[in-house]
Amino acid sequence: xxxxxxxxxxxxxxxxxxxxxxxxxxxxxxxxxxxxxxxxxxxxxxxxxxxxxxxxxxxxxxxxxxxxxxxxxxxxxxxxxxxxxxxxxxxxxxxxxxxxxxxxxxxxxxxxxxxxxxxxxxxxxxxxxxxxxxxxxxxxxxxxxxxxxxxxxxxxxxxxxxxxxxxxxxxxxxxxxxxxxxxxxxxxxxxxxxxxxxxxxxxxxxxxxxxxxxxxxxxxxxxxxxxxxxxxxxxxxxxxxxxxxxxxxxxxxxxxxxxxxxxxxxxxxx
Ligand SMILES: [Cu+2]
Numbered sequence: 183x184x185x186x187x188x189x190x191x192x193x194x195x196x197x198x199x200x201x202x203x204x205x206x207x208x209x210x211x212x213x214x215x216x217x218x219x220x221x222x223x224x225x226x227x228x229x230x231x232x233x234x235x236x237x238x239x240x241x242x243x244x245x246x247x248x249x250x251x252x253x254x255x256x257x258x259x260x261x262x263x264x265x266x267x268x269x270x271x272x273x274x275x276x277x278x279x280x281x282x283x284x285x286x287x288x289x290x291x292x293x294x295x296x297x298x299x300x301x302x303x304x305x306x307x308x309x310x311x312x313x314x315x316x317x318x319x320x321x322x323x324x325x326x327x328x329x330x331x332x333x334x335x336x337x338x339x340x341x342x343x344x345x346x347x348x349x350x351x352x353x354x355x356x357x358x359x360x361x362x363x364x365x366x367x368x369x370x371x372x373x374x375x376x377x378x379x380x381x382x383x384x385x386x387x388x389x390x391x392x393x394x395x396x397x398x399x400x401x402x403x404x405x406x407x408x409x410x411x412x413x414x415x416x417x418x419x420x421x422x423x424x425x426x427x428x429x430x431x432x433x434x435x436x437x438x439x440x441x442x443x444x445x446x447x448x449x450x451x452x
Contacts, residue, residue, distance in 0.1 A: 195372050195397040196341060205371045208397060208418070209389040212374030214284050222280055226273065288374070291388045294356035296349060302359070302366030302379035302401065305408035309347045316428045319435040321345050325411045341398040346415040348431075350424035351394050359385045364406060370399035370414055378403060391418040 192198035194206040207213040244250065299310040299320075306324040311317025326342040336342075349355045359368045361379035369376040373389035391397070399414035419427065 190395045194393075195395050196338060207374065208372040208391050208393055208395075209374055210392075211284075211288055211389060212372060214287060215374045218280055218284055222277065226277065230273075288387070291356055291386055292354045294388065295353035297356045297358065298347060298349065300347075300357050300359045300368055300379070302361040302363075302368065302405070302412075304363045304406050305401075305412040307343075307347075307368075307412060307414060308362075309345075311428070311431070316425070317432070319432055321431070321435045323347065323415070325413060336396065338398070340411070341400075341413045341415065343413055343415045346396065346417040348417045348419060348424060348427045349391060350421045351391050351418050353421075354388055354390050356386060356388050359387065365403050366401045366405045366412070367403035368399070368414065369402040370397055370416060372397045373399075373416075375399075376402060391416075394418045394420060 190196075191206070193201055193203075195208070197205065204216060204219070207216050245253075296315060297312050299312070301308040301310070303322075306322055308320055308322050310320035323343045323345045325340070326337060326344055328339055331337040331339045331342060357368065357375070357377070359377050359379045360383060361381045363381060365381070366379040367376060368379055368387070370389070373391065375387050375389050377385050377387040379385070395418055397416045397418060399416070401409055401412045401414070403409075405412075
């Protein structure tokens, strides 16, 4: 596999210093999440906050003790009460429509081109590539120790791992997620993926990366003392590089006893 130059801009695949927004989207779901947050929720939140602030300022100015020495004894106003019930309900309906549409897109897996089985362990990840898709191997992915971090190669302390998961660009990747011990959570912000890894249960999620590069994530469920030290690194490569990597990985991980029950891709469950 050709070594890729690190040409990713800040905030692409990893956090950037001083960043307050989200990492750049690299999947249709992440784009939809960003649209929902930036173009639907934020304007509504801003308008409501400004409206409430204006009401507070008006009340302070108009009804303070000096301006309004004799307080009104009004306790009910039917029209006002109906309005402040109906308008929030209508706002919630406006939010619910894109929200449920996004949930549906996230939760209904498309026909996968590549399936990767992800197993969470205290405190590392294991990836298995099914045999019928050119894999037939599995490997563990552990935090790269600080003394092996080489920034010139694009290594990032606390995010880089010894063995990255590799997926092809522009393909539907189905991930089947489980855990061997306690509950973990497989989260890669740039892909819009966050799915719990639960012992004895197989959860699925999907993404389709649109750009090559390395995309990082972290376990997102408190899972014990090294919870902060089990990062996720997914390298997105071209289709040719992916085929080359599969061939290399088959040899490299041949000695690792393949998790037999994970050797075949499971049927898609929606
Ligand atoms: Cu964990």
